[in-house]
């Protein structure tokens with residue numbers, strides 16, 4: 001297509017909303033009128049499905065749950081007065097707690113004010129808060145945030161070492177289920193450090209968790225500073241605008257009312273039953289067209305703005321955990337999903353964009369363009385040209401270069417990165433996931449695959465306990481085969497080897513003869 005035809009296609013498909021200053025351009029995605037016609041009945045169904053979801057239908061049938069993240073920013077939509085009041089009260093309690101922390105009414109036992117937050121959580125209980133902190137936290141926030149989002153001991157040590165003063169650090173433990181091992185481990189590790197330093201952990205901690213969870217019980221029993229609710233009708237990956245994201249954001253001085261308002265505004269726009277007037281529907285159509293509704297192409301997310309670096313990581317969970325499903329709603333094996341990756345432009349142009357332009361054509365790109373370069377005055381780095389002009393040049397240049405090689409792209413343009421716009425972006429992608437899931441007939445709100453991994457990990461720990469118990473009750477060294485057989489897990493010999501190797505590397509009391517890299521030579525025993 002020549003430039004003038006592309007310009008026409010750009011104008012024909014451009015979505016613009018003046019209120020948000022938001023643009024969506026899907027003109028560089030390959031689709032035609034036939035596809036639009038083919039998808040029309042699917043979109044009609046999707047719009048009805050989401051209307052029912054917002055009305056309180058059991059939209060997550062496997063878990064028999066309502067899906068209510070859209071109510072969080074518009075409590076009037078909640079299906080009952082009780083739920084509506086619950087959302088309002090919860091948001092008020094977040095603001096109230098924040099005000100008390102900022103004013104010093106809630107203060108560290110040592111006096112003064114809290115200066116830092118150590119946020120412990122994983123998956124949906126980390127990715128939203130991390131993205132929003134990076135995108136929106138002021139340079140000098142009232143509280144500086146740190147994250148533990150793994151059960152990596154060295155990672156935990158590094159985060160703790162990076163905090164100036166634990167005595168003025170609030171610890172936020174976030175887990176919807178309240179039983180996620182990584183989060184529990186992080187909490188126990190941090191609690192030990194507080195105790196070792198003679199600090200009262202409970203007087204520094206608050207929890208964000210589901211009703212009657214193990215974490216809630218601990219926080220109640222130990223008298224933590226606060227407990228904020230995570231409702232079962234909000235999924236982890238759509239919880240950024242629940243207390244999961246709001247508490248941390250508010251404590252950092254981010255305007256959570258504006259975030260909620262931005263999301264509410266985008267929700268209203270994406271509720272429209274008309275493809276061309278609904279940016280989430282357009283985006284879902286573009287995803288469908290790019291990957292033929294089967295996720296054949298990966299989604300590369302490239303915001304040309306450092307503060308949006310973590311958006312792709314956040315979207316990775318939102319999109320891949322929602323859409324990556326083995327079965328459709330009728331039980332057919334469909335193996336759906338769309339792979340998501342990306343960091344930021346122009347940085348990634350110096351990493352993998354070479355392959356995108358010339359290598360395997362298995363992706364479509366989403367450029368995110370921010371119109372405002374910086375809040376300070378512009379600086380010319382050469383006559384008439386700023387660094388921001390370069391950034392824009394790189395974005396437009398890459399878009400054209402990809403199009404020249406028949407590589408599809410979407411461009412989202414936002415006026416600036418502020419609370420309202422970030423709220424709107426979150427809402428846009430949440431709604432697009434809902435629509436796309438309906439187009440391909442899957443349940444976007446459960447995650448059965450994750451459970452399988454959790455069970456397998458638990459069984460490795462059981463095997464480790466059996467291995468150690470067997471070694472402790474045996475005086476002579478055992479080969480791996482003898483050890484596995486004696487522990488009654490002969491067919492798990494490979495796992496036994498890996499456990500022995502890990503115990504040995506960490507000087508955990510195991511004695512290993514032979515070569516650790518040659519499993520057949522190993523004899524293991526327990527040091528008394």
Ligand SMILES: O=P(O)(O)OC[C@H]1O[C@H](O)[C@H](O)[C@@H](O)[C@@H]1O
Pocket residue numbers: 122123124125174175176177178179180183236237321447450
């Ligand atoms: O908040 P939690 O219950 O601790 O869950 C944290 C994460 O756990 C699992 O991996 C789920 O698949 C995620 O969706 C969830 O966000």
